[in-house]
Amino acid sequence: MEPHPDEFGQQVSHFQEVLKRAGVKQTHQRLEIFREVMQTVEHPDAETVYRGVRQRIPTISLDTVYRTLMLFTDLGLISSLKTSHERMRFDANMHAHHHFVCTECGMIRDFSSPEFDALAIPDAVRAFGSTVQAHVEFRGLCWHCLEKKQHGT
Numbered sequence: 757m758e759p760h761p762d763e764f765g766q767q768v769s770h771f772q773e774v775l776k777r778a779g780v781k782q783t784h785q786r787l788e789i790f791r792e793v794m795q796t797v798e799h800p801d802a803e804t805v806y807r808g809v810r811q812r813i814p815t816i817s818l819d820t821v822y823r824t825l826m827l828f829t830d831l832g833l834i835s836s837l838k839t840s841h842e843r844m845r846f847d848a849n850m851h852a853h854h855h856f857v858c859t860e861c862g863m864i865r866d867f868s869s870p871e872f873d874a875l876a877i878p879d880a881v882r883a884f885g886s887t888v889q890a891h892v893e894f895r896g897l898c899w900h901c902l903e904k905k906q907h908g909t
């Protein structure tokens with residue numbers, strides 16, 4: 757889901773509030789890093805975020821970007837996903853949603869499904885603890901990778 761302009765304004769005030777409450781200083785760098793994750797549906801890794809932010813803040817380092825993303829994750833502003841052998845990816849969509857993951861190119865896309873949001877919690881899961889949210893992940897090949905395979909390249 758592409759966040760639309762007024763949604764971004766709302767996200768920024770939420771961002772400012774969360775930082776303030778946590779006693780974390782709001783800097784231009786932090787806002788730009790947040791903006792970079794917010795404006796994409798790609799679930800980028802730290803390096804991709806770094807490449808984007810660097811165009812606006814050339815002095816920023818990959819390490820800073822990585823540490824900032826981890827800070828945002830701890831603050832609950834974004835979430836982090838680790839899909840098998842891949843690098844850590846970051847997700848700014850904090851609404852309940854599900855993922856399609858391409859196992860070939862690592863493409864991750866959000867989808868919403870009222871049906872999956874309302875999944876019945878299996879007894880086996882209840883035995884472990886209290887569930888807050890269920891997340892369904894479909895893994896497979898995206899159309900692009902599928903086509904590449906069919907053409908034998």
Ligand SMILES: [Zn+2]
Pocket residue numbers: 858859860861862863897898899900901902
């Ligand atoms: Zn793919």
Ligand SMILES: [Zn+2]
Pocket residue numbers: 799847849853854855865866
């Ligand atoms: Zn997502």
